Amino acid sequence: MSEAFVILIGLAFGSFLNVCAYRIPRKKTLLFSRSQCPNCGHTIPFYYNIPVLSFILLKGKCRYCGEKISFQYPIVELFTAFITWALFVNFGLTAQTLFYAVFVYSLIVIAVIDIKTHLILNKVLIVVLVLGLLINFFGRVIPFIDALLGxxxxxxxxxxxxxxxxxxxxxEAMGMGDVKLALVSGFFLGWKLILWSLYIGFVIALLSIGVIWIIKKKSVPRHIPMGPFFASGFILNLFYGQQLFEWYLGLFS
Ligand SMILES: [Zn+2]
Known part of the structure; x- marks a missing residue:
């Protein structure tokens, strides 16, 4: 399979993840329903719904009402394509790629929903965990005991x-949503990588909150969704966990 084809598949999945992030909190069906403009409700024909390309051609505006389309759409599409490509290059066409793709795709949806609604939804976590269990059962990506401990x-x-x-x-600095997210992520990462990832997640969160504190002139919003910080830590460590950990230990020797 060529890498270009993998990137195209990744873009298509990214488009689907945008649909998920929009529809799941609104309790709308994910399949068999055409995309509509959130502002004017006009059905979007497929030729205006091509990942990234349509956003550029339409200059980031709805073709029918002129309302701005959020940058979230092309960003999610590009990021998903990048991750899909990275998984394919690292793990090839294997159960591992499928296992981690399910994990990272769901992290993307969870992060977007968390940013918008400040909620990490149980139903997303449950679906991800069940898919992870199934793929690991048939594909044996990580030992079950390691996943359970994680x-x-x-x-x-x-x-x-x-x-x-x-x-x-x-x-409430952190909600139970974050706890459940860590639980599900531990299943995918195993006990070593989840511990290290949580640590990295906290570091990313602290640095980001510090930057917000400086930019917003010493006032931080009351509630900051933590999901995206941990999701970044999980994704980073999925690829570079070992190297990052060795580099970190090297700082103290
Ligand atoms: Zn519109």
């Missing part, structure tokens, strides 16, 4: 941090 340790550590954080900040 889920228990990932969820457990995040639960403790959430409780501690809420005590310290006297408000």
């Amino acid at each position: 889920a228990v340790i990932g969820g457990g550590v995040m639960f403790l941090v959430a409780i501690l954080g809420n005590r310290i900040f006297k408000q």
Whole structure:
């Protein structure tokens, strides 16, 4: 399979992930329903619904009402294509690629929904976990005991941090959604990588909040969705976990 073809498939999946991120919180059906402009409701014909290309040709505006189309759409499409390509190059046409694609695709949907609604939805997590269990059962990507430990340790550590954080900040710094996200991600990453990924996720979160604090002149919004920070940590470590960890240890020797 050529890499160009993989990128095209990735773009198509990215387009579908946008549909998921829009429709799931609104409880709309995912399949057999044409895309519509969120503003004017006009059905979008397929030739205006080509990933990235349509956004550029339409100059980021709806063809019918002129309403701006969010940059989220091409960004998600490009990022999904990039990840799909990276998985294919790293793991080839294997159960591993399928396993991690399901994981990363869902992280993308979860991150977008979390940014927009501040919610990490149970139904997304459950679907992902079931798919992960099935693929791992047939494809044997990681030992089941490692996946199980990853889920228990990932969820457990995040639960403790959430409780501690809420005590310290006297408000809900992290929700149970983050705990469940860590649990499901632990299943995909195994116990070693989930621990390291959570650590990296916190570092990314702290750095980002620091930047927000500086940009917004020392005021930070009351609620910051943490999902995207952890999702970035998980994706980064999926590819570079080992190298990153060795580099980190090297800092102290
Ligand atoms: Zn429109």
